[in-house]
Amino acid sequence: MASVTAESVVEATLKSYAALPKHGKPSVRDNGVPEWTILASISLTLPDACSSTATNGTQVVPISIGTGVKVLPAARLPPLGDTVHDCHAEVLARRGFVRWLLDQATRVARGEEHAGLVLWDAETKRFSLAPGVQAWLYVSALPVGVAQHVLSC
Amino acid sequence: MAEAFRSAPEIGLARGDDTGAVRGRNGYENYGAIRTKPGRTDSPPSISFSCSDKIASWSVLGLQGALLSQLFEPVYLDHILVGGVEEPPAGVIPAGSTWENMVTAEAERALWGRLDGVKGVKLTTTAFPFSKTTVLASHHESGAPSTSTVSLSFVPGLGKAEVIINGCAQGSGWKAPGHTLLKDKMRSRLSKIEMMRAFLGLKQVIAQQVDDSATYFELKHQAEAYQLAKEAIRGIPSEPVSLAWAAMLPHKEFNTTTGRGESEPPFAGWIVGGQRYESFTCAGFLKDEGR
Structure with a gap:
């Protein structure tokens, strides 16, 4: 199988998002105004030699996708940690990724079915990603702060 | 990890005002200045720091966060891909430069030019169907597109x-921050308390002792190596925010991060709400109430 390319990571992410139902995606408002958003994803890729059976032979695994451009104002932050402060795409993608790591580690520890990308070291009593697995961040637009700057040069 | 830090303190921080964070786009030209969201200065102030600053700090601290760093080796980003880099109209690009060079240089500077780590930024021309540019192109007759108010997480x-x-x-469930936990269905699995519960669940599965009375703040601060690394790039929350910031924030418990020593951490000036938003237990009580 050909080695992983940047485009294959982007394609796998956008394909995964495209398959989702409409609910939660930008729409066209009643007054005709179309909505846009930003998408970010964290994908893991496997080294050439080990397109594992656990991932159906694919080398690119989109782990977590986030879309969004909103944050809670400081006055609305919750004392009980029960709402998400920052709902920007990149932040949701990372938090979803951490949730996935927690889930996979729990499965590994319990001996349940898992994706084969997380390992447990009984000696150090720590988990890690499997060797050779790489992490990719994709952001559909220049991160906040960068784009405005380039355009205002 | 120490390797990544070594070069960081050499980078100077140009400050937007006397005590740190720059609101929105103001002062972005200041090399290394950190910015808060949102970019529009007429919207309500938030203390969420701009994504390029967050991504830059993940490239040093890893993606796994403080809690999981106690059980998981750091997961570093190997590659960053950026889309939506369509070329602007002719005349904008200075002679001798290309749009792609400008964008790559700018993205690298903002993301980790300030810090070592990732293998490089790659640009992609593949369009996201709901990006501002794509939506603008397909709805050019219906006026200016607007940002979606909805966010989505798909794992x-x-x-x-x-x-x-x-x-x-589950949508319209927002209520004023209170002392009763949001109903189960309304809590995102990405909220602090749900992440905390998943973490404690994992600890239990690997037969580690779990202290149910610990707060989120306390659990995060058990990750000593991670917190030291975070201090090295961001400083510690030690100074009151500037008067200008204080006027915009709802109470006085926000602090600005500063370095301990002589050299200024590259991300000093971060504004943190701190313990006030992290003093809940996994059962959903504020520490004082739970006792």
């Missing part, structure tokens, strides 16, 4: 996508 390994509005799952 294929965890089942259905979660739609997040105002920080809550």
Whole structure:
């Protein structure tokens, strides 16, 4: 199988998002105004030699996708940690990724079915990603702060 | 990890005002200045720091966060891909430069030019169907497009996508921050308390002792190596925010991060709400109330 390319990571992410139902995606408002958003994803890729059976032979695994451009104002932050402060795409993608790591580690520890990308070291009593697995961040637009700057040069 | 830090303190921080964070786009030209969201200065102030600053800090601290760093080796980003880099109209690009060079240089500077780590930024021309540019091109007759108010998290390994509005799952459930936990259905699995519960669950599975009375803040601060690394790039929350910031924030418990020693951490000036938003236990009580 050909080695992983940047485009294959982007394609796998956008394909995964495209398959989702409409609910939660930008729409066209009643007054005709179309909505846009930003998408970010964290994908893991496997080294050439080990397109594992656990991932159906694919080398690119989109782990977590986030879309969004909103944050809670400081006055609305919750004392009980029960709402998400920052709902920007990149932040949701990372938090979803951490949730996935927690889930996979729990499965590994319990001996349940898992994706084969997380390992447990009984000696150090720590988990890690499997060797050779790489992490990719994709952001559909220049991160906040960068784009405005380039355009205002 | 120490390797990545070594070069960081050499980078100077140009400050937007006397005590740190720059609101929105103001002062972005200041090399290394950190910025808060949102970019528009007429919207309500938030203390969420701009994504390029967050991504830059993940490239040093890893993606796994403080809690999981106690059980998981750091997961570093190897590659960053950026889309939506369509070329602007002719005349904008200075002679001798290309749009792509400008964008790559700018993205690298903002993301980790300030810090070592990732293998490089790659640009992609593949369009996201709901990006501002794509939406603009396909709806050019219907006026200016607007930002979606809805956020979404999809983790294929965890089942259905979660739609997040105002920080809550299942839509219109936002209520004034209170002392009663949001109903189960309205809490996002990405909220601090749900992440904390998943972490404690994992600890239990690997037969580590779990202290149910610990707060989120306390659990995060058990990750000593991670917190030291975070201090090295961000400083510690030690100074009151500037008067200008204080006027915009709802109470006086926000602090600005500063370095301990002589050299200024590259991300000093971060504004943190701190313990006030992290003093809950996994059962959903504020520490004082739970006792």
